[in-house]
Amino acid sequence: MPKLSQEMKDLLTEEMRKRILTAGEKILLRDGLDEFTMEKLAHEAGTAAGTIYNYFDNKETIIDAIMENSFQRLLQTTAGIAAKPQPAESMLRELAEFMLEDFKRVRRLHEAIMQRHPPISREKMRTGHRKLIDGVSQIIRQGRNNGEFNTDDMVLAASAFLGIIREMQFDPCGLFEHKTSRELADAAVAICRSGILGRGREK
Amino acid sequence: MPKLSQEMKDLLTEEMRKRILTAGEKILLRDGLDEFTMEKLAHEAGTAAGTIYNYFDNKETIIDAIMENSFQRLLQTTAGIAAKPQPAESMLRELAEFMLEDFKRVRRLHEAIMQRHPPISREKMRTGHRKLIDGVSQIIRQGRNNGEFNTDDMVLAASAFLGIIREMQFDPCGLFEHKTSRELADAAVAICRSGILGRGREK
Amino acid sequence: MPKLSQEMKDLLTEEMRKRILTAGEKILLRDGLDEFTMEKLAHEAGTAAGTIYNYFDNKETIIDAIMENSFQRLLQTTAGIAAKPQPAESMLRELAEFMLEDFKRVRRLHEAIMQRHPPISREKMRTGHRKLIDGVSQIIRQGRNNGEFNTDDMVLAASAFLGIIREMQFDPCGLFEHKTSRELADAAVAICRSGILGRGREK
Amino acid sequence: MPKLSQEMKDLLTEEMRKRILTAGEKILLRDGLDEFTMEKLAHEAGTAAGTIYNYFDNKETIIDAIMENSFQRLLQTTAGIAAKPQPAESMLRELAEFMLEDFKRVRRLHEAIMQRHPPISREKMRTGHRKLIDGVSQIIRQGRNNGEFNTDDMVLAASAFLGIIREMQFDPCGLFEHKTSRELADAAVAICRSGILGRGREK
DNA sequence: TATGAATGAGGCTTCATTCAT
DNA sequence: CATGAATGAAGCCTCATTCAT
Incomplete structure (x- = not known):
């Protein structure tokens, strides 16, 4: 009984943590960081404010965890994609x-979180971003080893790729609203391949 | 007297508004939005907190105005560059x-401001960004008219260009710290010209 | 079975109460009243917070009981000393x-408890103190009956004696840190005998 | 005007600080430290909670200041008494x-404050107490120089004196309620002179 | 119009106590 | 009876905004 009960408890705890984080993400997405209050979070998570402190030390920890989760998802996906046998361009x-697609969902989340200094630990942001750059660099490196690409500055290339994507999903004016993620992804890769300026002068 | 005095008054008013905005920008740059308090702003502007409310309705309005200013500078520069007779690529x-260069200075300002929901009006952000995209589009269009470029989606191209730049200046991990703005600008344009992936396969 | 089981139960209950009080005293001594939380108490007592409420009505009751205990010990010792056949001065x-010696151990406890209004019932404090005064008065009365002393206001004398001791053990500046309890006790008794001012003028 | 106005302002500020401290002392006296809340303090001082923070950094600072004030009064009186030309015993x-008399007024204040660790800086307590001991020691030293007293341990003597007084004013059971301060003072000095035990054995 | 003290709503966090299991 | 998560009242403090001078 103690063993099982312990496992049970851990499971419930984990469940609750998830519930809180999900609620937090929802608020961040819907209302932004400025309206992320513990009271609101509690309400959204269906508990009382005090309860949350049984699962997290303080507000900052929660924001951190949400950010961490979001990066985790991204990094895992990146790794998964990089592992499949396919041309780097497909990757x-x-x-x-x-x-x-994900950022469409998480757009406001990253928007809200990213540039906030305190109370959000910049460190988490830094390492997350770094890992993301590394992941993309790996893909590009594979492409070079394949003979697909020819870049020698992987980090620069990865950064540009991410910048292009991020700008697309940032899109505060709704310029790309009518395009599907598929189309945008194609456009982004096209740009990566041939530049944004087309080949006007190559003629 | 009434006429002149009125003009005089308007001038003084305008002067005061500028002083407040300048002070606000300084604080945003130095301390970030989270430490932007009205008291601090008053101190930095050399007045009292209450006085500020004679020139602006509330805090949000001030942040808005600062953001507006920042965009203005950028747009004017863009227009100025576009007006010079030179190849679009040079532009x-x-x-x-x-x-x-400017973003190096203003990084924290944009970091602080961008994407913050209330108390920052998203609207201002939207229109500012839109104008910026338009400005860059114009340049690219000129390039196409020149025969320099070959793109048919100006907006997409402009967006990508901005994304690449923004990512470079965001750079939370200091990947590009050791590079000059000049070098980065060259790299960005190179990417725009030939893509981030080089020409591995063109062989 | 009912009878025995009832006794058994009572015994266990009493055991548990003691365990809780001991734990409470330990916390009070170690951490002070401000850090005396029910959670900590439960942990120290090896149970759960909720369980404690099966043995005590609320936090105040517990503090009360600890205080009571502490006084009890003191009173019993006093009675024990007073019962031994010896001169009152030795007593x-x-x-x-x-x-x-005891107060060295319990200093923080008394520091923490004494004079705290709610949640500590002043009543308990009052009666405890009263009994202590009475105990000391008894000793002094014995001394007078012996011909050792000559006071006619026992209560005043007892109070002064206790005041001198308490001040010695309160000693927030560490004036007496380097003295042993023995030395201090001797000094206190000497003062009681001859006054604090010596006999300068008696010459 | 600026000069005068500045003085005026300082005066008002000082006035407000005093009002707050007075209110605080009143609460401490009446309700004890546990019921000393900022809200209550504000109410008692006739202002809003936020206002208080224009005059003090935080709650602890206020408690500190009250304690400091109380000690100040005592120390000044002590110095004043010691300066008058009179026998040390009269002092x-x-x-x-x-x-x-003062402690009758301040009894609960010291009761409330003294043994509390955080949030009350023990340091202030320590230095205050030390100065008090020193002040009394000075008086006793004068007595010895006069030939009035004969003690060689001033600190011990001062400590005992204070202990006797403190016990008298602590008096949680009301043992001395019916006596005037005058009578108690006489009794205290008598004890200091001849000991608490009278001169039973001197015969 | 300038001042800056006053206001008070609202945020984060703690913790005694309750109660479903 | 034991457990310990849930509760929510209450405390401290901040700061945008108002207003008397």
Whole structure:
């Protein structure tokens, strides 16, 4: 009984943590960081404010965890994509599409979180971003080893790729609203391949 | 007297508004939005907290105005660059450099401001961004008219360009710290020209 | 079975009460009243917070009981000392030493408890103190009956004696840190005998 | 104007600080530290909670200041008494009376404050107590120089004196309620002179 | 119009106590 | 009876905004 009960308890605890984080993400997405209050979080999670402190030390920890989760999802997907046997270009396309899709969901979350200094630990942001850059760099490196690409600065390339995607999903004016993630991903990869300026002068 | 005095008054008022906005920008740059308090703003502007409310309705309005200013500068620079007789590629390079230089200065400002929901009106953000996209689109269009470029989706191209720049200046991990704005601008334009992936397969 | 089981139960209950009080005293001594939380108490007592409420009505009751215990010990010792056949002065010396020794141990406890209004019932404090005064008065009365002392206001004398001791053990500046309880007890008794001012003018 | 106005402002500020401290002392006296809330303090001082923070950094600072004030009064009186040309014994009597009188007023204040660790800085307590001991020691030293007293341990003597007084004013059972401060002071000094035990054995 | 003290709503967090299991 | 998560009242403190001078 103690063993099983312990496992049970852990499970419930984990469940509750997830519930809180999910609620938090929802608020961040819907209302932004400025309206992320513990009271609101509790309400959204269906508990009392005090209860949350049984699962997290304080507000900052929660924001951190949400951010961490979000990066985790992204990094795992990146790793998964990089592991499949396929041309690097396909990888980038797939990743772009996932990011556009995921970021459509998480757009406001990242918007809300990213540039906030305190109370959000910049460190988490830094390492997360770094890992993401590394993941994309790996893909591009594979592409070079394949003979697909020819870049020598992987980090620069990865950064540009991410910048293009991020701008697409940031899109505060709704310029790309009518395009599907698929189309945008294709466009992004096309740009990566040939530049944004087309080949006007190559003639 | 009434006429002149009125003009005088307006001038003074305008002067005061500027002083407040300048002070606000300074604080945003130095301390971030979270430490932007009205008291601090008053102190930095050399007045009293109450006085500020004679010139602005509330805090949000001030943040809005600062954001507006920042966009204005950028848009004017963009227009200025676009007006000079030179190849479009040079324009982009010049713009990139300015942005990287300016954003180095203003990084925290944009970091702080962008994507914050209330108390920052999303609307201002939206229109500012839209105008910026338009400005860059114009440059690219000129390039196409020149025969320099070959793109048919100006907006997409402009967006990608901005995304690449923004990612470079966001750079939370300091990947590009050791590079000059000049070098980064060159790299950005190179990417725009040939893609981030080089020409591995063109062989 | 009912009878025995009832006794058994009572015994266990009493055991549990003791365990809780001991744990409480330990916390009070170690951490002070401000850090005396029910959770901590439960942990120290090896049970759960909720369980404690099966043995005590609320936090205040527990603090009360601890205080009561502490006084009990002191009173019993006093009675024990007073029962031994010895000069009253020796009794006072012995009592002083015990108090200084005990209070060294319990300093924080008394520091923490004494004079705290709610949640500590002043009543308990009052009666405890009263009994202590009475105990010391008894000793002094014996001394007078012996011909050792000559006071006619026992209560005043007892109060002064206790005040001297308490001040010695309160000693927030560590004035007496380097003295042993024995030495301090001797000094206290000497003062009781001859006054604090010596006999300068008696010459 | 600026000069005068500045003085005016300082005066008002000082006035407000005093009002807050007075209110705080009143609460401490009446309700104890546990019921000393900022809300209550504000109410008692006739302002809003937020206002208080224009005059003090936080709650602890306020408690500190009240304690400091209380010690100040005591120390100044002590110094004043010690400065008057009179026998040391009269000084002690006068001091005892003041303390009993003042402490009657401040009893609960010291009761409330003294043994609390955080949030009350123990340091302030320590230094205050130390100065008090020193002040009384000075008086006793004068007595010895006069030939009035004969003690060689001033600190011990001062400590005992204070202990006797403190016990008298602590008096949780009301043993001395019917006595005037004058009578108690006399009794205290008598004890200091001849000991608490009278001169039973001197015969 | 300038001032800056006053206001008070609202945020985060703690913890005694309850109660379903 | 034991458990310990849930509760929510209450405490401290901040700060945008108002208003008397």
